[in-house]
Amino acid sequence: MIIIVKQNTPKEKVGELLHSLEEQNFKTHLSEGENTTIIGLVGDTSIVDIDSLKARDIVEDVRRVSEPYKKANRKFHADDTVVDVLGQKIGGGHFAVMAGPCSVESESQILEIAKNIMQSGANFLRGGAFKPRTSPYAFQGLEGSGIDLLLKCKKKYGIPIVTEIMGISDIPLFEDVDIIQVGARNMQNFRLLKELGHLKQPILLKRGLANTIEELLMSAEYIMSGGNENVILCERGIRTFETYTRNTFDLSAIPMIKRLSHLPVIADPSHAAGLDWLVEPLAKAAVAAGADGLMIEVHNDPSHALSDGKQSLTPSRFTEVMEVLKNYIKLEKKVIG
Amino acid sequence: MIIIVKQNTPKEKVGELLHSLEEQNFKTHLSEGENTTIIGLVGDTSIVDIDSLKARDIVEDVRRVSEPYKKANRKFHADDTVVDVLGQKIGGGHFAVMAGPCSVESESQILEIAKNIMQSGANFLRGGAFKPRTSPYAFQGLEGSGIDLLLKCKKKYGIPIVTEIMGISDIPLFEDVDIIQVGARNMQNFRLLKELGHLKQPILLKRGLANTIEELLMSAEYIMSGGNENVILCERGIRTFETYTRNTFDLSAIPMIKRLSHLPVIADPSHAAGLDWLVEPLAKAAVAAGADGLMIEVHNDPSHALSDGKQSLTPSRFTEVMEVLKNYIKLEKKVIG
């Protein structure tokens, strides 16, 4: 960590700051230039409150040199984390294909889709029971009974299920859910993250629309510091000025996170693009960029979906896309499952 | 609402769509051009699920013409909403000055600040008890006991208090809090918004870092549709590529929201700028742009604040800023309180 001292600060003031830092067990190094005095701070700076330090009256600025996350940091955990869910693995060469409808709508719908996506090669069933919607007047999901329908699919077909949680009070409903998803809007719902840190199920953490990669890793750190180290990260597009796509898919985030962290990273091309025909090229690109999995919306009747139909594939289109994707997954020397 | 039909769609397909829309009690108007066919949709389109409509196979795109919010919409509520809290009013010519520390740290700290800011002309005490922090290792606030300390100030000085809520389970602790704040990161925590819609206290809703003005109004709609129509909106900066300021203060949002909605709008120049010396010019500008109030961080010892000290004013600096601001408030023909 580097502390830049304000110009013309009296020497004794700098001395006081050095002293107070050393009392906190940091080693300090002083560089005095003609215009600028810099203090290098060495030790475990992840616990330093950078804001407090910045507020010192003699401090011009403070910059981190090392990352503020520890448990999620590859520097302290060189090997890929491999998440294992009912025998289906994610990370470390294992590729996950999570497919299903944006919203669970009915028993026949979700059973049919589950069967179809499994036949095409997907190994996780995704489906929304609790839906975060911008408008209070829009369909909010089947809630608890939506989870029951997903569990029926799990029981019938043995496929692990992934579904989104929106609040702490719903945790009991998620007892048999295999992967609990935290949506983009809740990426910094710290109260929820802390609670999920006490659970045993893997957490699928989606990147917020305006959140940096560092903030995503810090949110993973919230969950991991509670004891739950099975976190799967998901890039699903960030918000920019471009309007032709729903969001801007930040593909670079995939290899960047893989380098910074040992956690598996998947991509959600359906939400990133917001358009069905963009799913295939984005999915291929995500595989090529090193993703450990994909989350793809599939709906038996996109035209009549209760949410996000525009970005959903039909089961037959999903089958075609999977056939193409398998070549790319193979080229990356990964295996589904 | 306008529906743009895909090129070369057979007439009967268009007919089917028109028919299904009319069954939902919308009036439709068809414009057939050489390259483009457009359907105009008339009626209460705020309940239309735009995503479902977009997903129809013959639909190229759908665009809203009227706003998707109703209760927050000035079109249906021409007069300014005036929020009254213990006799202190916000909106309709009444200006609110909310001041206090980022975090409540101790009884002596908060009592001293409360006294100081009241003497300078502030009429609300703000202070964080539950603090949303990017890092799990940073100070998280005094939580329940922080609220107790704020209530002591309220009891001693009669000043109404404003503090942030982070989760539904904390609602009982907020029973005597005068204004409940929803922070930027929770602007789309819809579960929380719905619960707050059942309370009687005014809600101070901060704009999210990557949220549009329309989304802010939709989140207000969540609260209002639950029955709580006392919502105060707050502009506190959005996230852009600029790095010299912590966030980019979207000043235009203030007059824009005032035009679109009857709800009061305040500005938080401390968080928008992230730098103490920027608070005065931004606060003056917010008043000049029509804000109904300000939220300003004041700390008795910014250099040793447990959070956000860099952007806090000392009480004496706050007094100076208030003297300047009073001229601008007067010029806008508004009164504090």
Added chain:
Amino acid sequence: MIIIVKQNTPKEKVGELLHSLEEQNFKTHLSEGENTTIIGLVGDTSIVDIDSLKARDIVEDVRRVSEPYKKANRKFHADDTVVDVLGQKIGGGHFAVMAGPCSVESESQILEIAKNIMQSGANFLRGGAFKPRTSPYAFQGLEGSGIDLLLKCKKKYGIPIVTEIMGISDIPLFEDVDIIQVGARNMQNFRLLKELGHLKQPILLKRGLANTIEELLMSAEYIMSGGNENVILCERGIRTFETYTRNTFDLSAIPMIKRLSHLPVIADPSHAAGLDWLVEPLAKAAVAAGADGLMIEVHNDPSHALSDGKQSLTPSRFTEVMEVLKNYIKLEKKVIG
């Protein structure tokens, strides 16, 4: 094009507007709703000045339904444009690999790099002679003599060359340059674009840091409307809040542009990422997303490059990357050259 009329506009005012539009040979369709009146405008709306229309006192808003570009539009030119440069083709299944240093620095440097990249499979030599630099104190390129060195490579090895132009007055120096590049900062230097529209050489047009896909296509339209229809578009990253990467590579732009336009699209992963180790995953992803080519920075001694060394590959690393890329290009059923 759709014109939304302000609420409570008198009928005769709407009639006047309709009349004036019809006089300009547009067909109009009127949809009158309870709250909203909409005029559908049919005909060649690419010539309509949307700003003038918006400024009419009875007009609330104007929205385009069809694209404002014509010559670049795939709707009017279904087949892929294939650009042919000295027998090397770009587009329509032909893949271009443009490699070379950010800046041409010396004869030995550029000759060595040219030889190396050709051996690895590149079919275009790129190198900067005129360098747009943020700082007036930074190295500005060898200018005219840099172009001479590129031409020596072309003469010696027969490889076509690509280099950036910064001003109209330099056009004579570019007479023997095979592809003239317009950099991101000049994407809306309309005077330059117009002049390039009168040349015969293909133009490589890079997307500006804050420009939409639509604006990129409009800038292509500037060149094409002057008579030069050989435009190659290039995605090289846009500016967002994310700081871990130099820019945010907007991968979706590649398939989006391919769908909207018949022009070839290439990607520049070196500038998008700003980091050498990110070039390979981004390049693979670009191929997988449908790019017609790549522009990659290669430098014989990145540590001592006069510009952008951090993002340059060494020739041996480039060889490795090319070996990997060839598998992806093959999977996409494309051929280099």
Added chain:
Amino acid sequence: MIIIVKQNTPKEKVGELLHSLEEQNFKTHLSEGENTTIIGLVGDTSIVDIDSLKARDIVEDVRRVSEPYKKANRKFHADDTVVDVLGQKIGGGHFAVMAGPCSVESESQILEIAKNIMQSGANFLRGGAFKPRTSPYAFQGLEGSGIDLLLKCKKKYGIPIVTEIMGISDIPLFEDVDIIQVGARNMQNFRLLKELGHLKQPILLKRGLANTIEELLMSAEYIMSGGNENVILCERGIRTFETYTRNTFDLSAIPMIKRLSHLPVIADPSHAAGLDWLVEPLAKAAVAAGADGLMIEVHNDPSHALSDGKQSLTPSRFTEVMEVLKNYIKLEKKVIG
């Protein structure tokens, strides 16, 4: 400047880097921590090519501590620059009001507007002769004859004129123009900036849509390093995800630039907002935030303007706005002219 050395770099490699930096007359300070080694670099680092340094194989990252601009830097030029144009001053307490149409359209139009805006208190006439338009099919301005019409106004009324230049070859036409404007799209047209550095007229430099404050100051540095130190900066909105306004007016840029630089800063609320009714609140806010002037679009018949009518004020509306603004200018202890 701070150089962060990669982990596990051999000591002799660090020694070589130190040696090479010292040879360039920098003083260096080494801080060796357990995980991180930092080199502090002291001296005139504005000439350091940060990219070359970053590309060294042992360098992890490089961060500037001091600003890369010198001539524009307030640290080396404490007093406000006051630009004097025909006796009208800008900066140092002198406020400029530049008003006029987006485009010069005819002699009668521009003469009438000039007379009107002067009566309302404006002291500069602005008007576009060369217009940068996104579409090649839109009105491109009267060009040379537009400048002639502005000069007629100047001759008749004695008012100094401001108009935009789009290319180097047009410089001769600008000989009698009082302030030469560089538009947002040309902010990094470095060839143009360099040429303008050799002129005597003040340059009004507008911030680019995606350019940082630092880049704006670096572009000013381009002009100033050529010898022309009369640069006026202009905030006119940046590009963000918000769509209700044309651009996002970055108000904070005004006080930020005033602190970093001695150059005068004006605001253009017309372009920032894109909506006529937003001009007044944004203009008031800009004054309150410390702007040294305003540029406001005024058109005698906005409904029939050839460009940007939606954001233009009528002369009578401008008069009203000026009456309001004068109170704010007075409160800031500034005078027009």
